[in-house]
Amino acid sequence: MNYVNQFRKKSNEIRSEMVDILRKADGLKKSKGGRKNKLNLEEQLLMALEYLREYRTYFHIGQNYWISESSAYKAVKLVEDTIVKH
Numbered sequence: 001m002n003y004v005n006q007f008r009k010k011s012n013e014i015r016s017e018m019v020d021i022l023r024k025a026d027g028l029k030k031s032k033g034g035r036k037n038k039l040n041l042e043e044q045l046l047m048a049l050e051y052l053r054e055y056r057t058y059f060h061i062g063q064n065y066w067i068s069e070s071s072a073y074k075a076v077k078l079v080e081d082t083i084v085k086h
Contacts, residue, residue: 018045018083025082038067039075047072048079 022041039047047061051072062072 015045021086022079022082037075038071039065044075044079048076051076052080 019041022045026041037044043065047065050056050064051058051061057069058072058076059069061076062069065072067075
């Protein structure tokens with residue numbers, strides 16, 4: 001197995017772990033009720049990773065996902081806080 005395949009396998013495992021962590025946290029949050037998010041957890045994770053990698057403004061990230069600047073901020077903040085806790 002070459003390094004590229006090893007990297008892809010490991011990064012897919014890490015992504016799966018992060019999505020599982022977010023699903024557990026989202027389940028606890030949803031138990032209290034509330035409005036459904038426009039973006040699923042995978043999209044929110046990707047948006048947070050894009051923000052951390054590129055340091056684009058929340059306005060520009062929101063434009064890519066058809067959400068407001070404040071919604072982009074809340075989603076990125078939620079993902080960051082949840083991942084850091086675990």
